[in-house]
Amino acid sequence: MEEAMGMAESFFKKKLDCSFIPIMPVENARAILEPEIDRLLRTQRPTGMWKIKDSRRISYGVLKALKHSGHLMPLLSESRFRRDPFLSFRDEDDYYGFVVRRNIMGAAPATDAELQEQLVSDIFAGQDEAGSWNGTVISTSNQIEKLMELGIGIDDPRIQKSADWLLSVCMEDVYRLSGNMGGVVVAHYMFSSQDRGAEFKSALAEKPEWNPVGLCYRHLPMIQTGAALKALISLGFENDKRVITACDNLLELRREYGGWCDSNIRNGLLERRAAR
Secondary structure (H helix, E strand, C coil), X not given: CHHHHHHHHHHHHHHCCCCCHHHCCHHHHHHHHHHHHHHHHXXXXXCCCCCCCCHHHHHHHHHHHHHHXXXXXXXXXXXXXXXXXXXXXXXXXXXXXXXXXXXHHCCCCCCHHHHHHHHHHHHXXXXXXXXXXXXXXXXXXXXXXXXXXXXXXXXXXXXXXXXXXXXXXXXXXXXXXXXXXXXXXXXXXXXXXXXXXXXXXXXXXXXXXXXXXXXXXXXXXXXXXXXXXXXXXXXXXXXXXXXXXXXXXXXXHHXXXXXXXXXXXXXXXXXXXXXX
């Protein structure tokens, strides 16, 4: 947890990226945000949002993190925000306008029912017959997360179909061939489509904030596996054998090589070769 907090704190301080914070225990989320509250208040823009580029996504993340940590209501009641943080979300008929009103404000107008239906319909229009989006784990996991934010859950048969597709691309054994390093790594229960290049392209198109690097998608599919596990656990599949084994395997790789980046594994293999 200390390592996870360090990563979450670094992403937050450098980019105001709150991706990790809402899925952390509340006490850990508070520990990250508490020292940053004054900076957050100072850097709020005239629109009520934060940042210029990608401001709607970032601002939704900030509000969601503040709500999760328990900071949002005290800041509102004490009028500590420089500007209304909901100003740019109150009347916008887009994804972020809807999820802020639904998930943060809890005061969605009656017209949001129609907007929700349209947003959900637009997303499902891109789902293929197998249940995936673009035939990739990255796209499918991303769309599941969006649908859940919109209020669609596992009881929807289309979501169940997408979860079934993710589970269908879980590979029991995945090899990281490293002949020039004198070793082979075998990982277990990892998630990815067969087209690793397509996975990378999906990340470039849908998750540019990840700063995707092609090499990271073409060896052991750590990123795809992490995205799939997050989606599946959010949908209630935490007791599925494949999910449990995948989590155990990721932990084992972390213990064995010191990290989940392919460079950790490469360096570990080189160290072993040098020691022989």
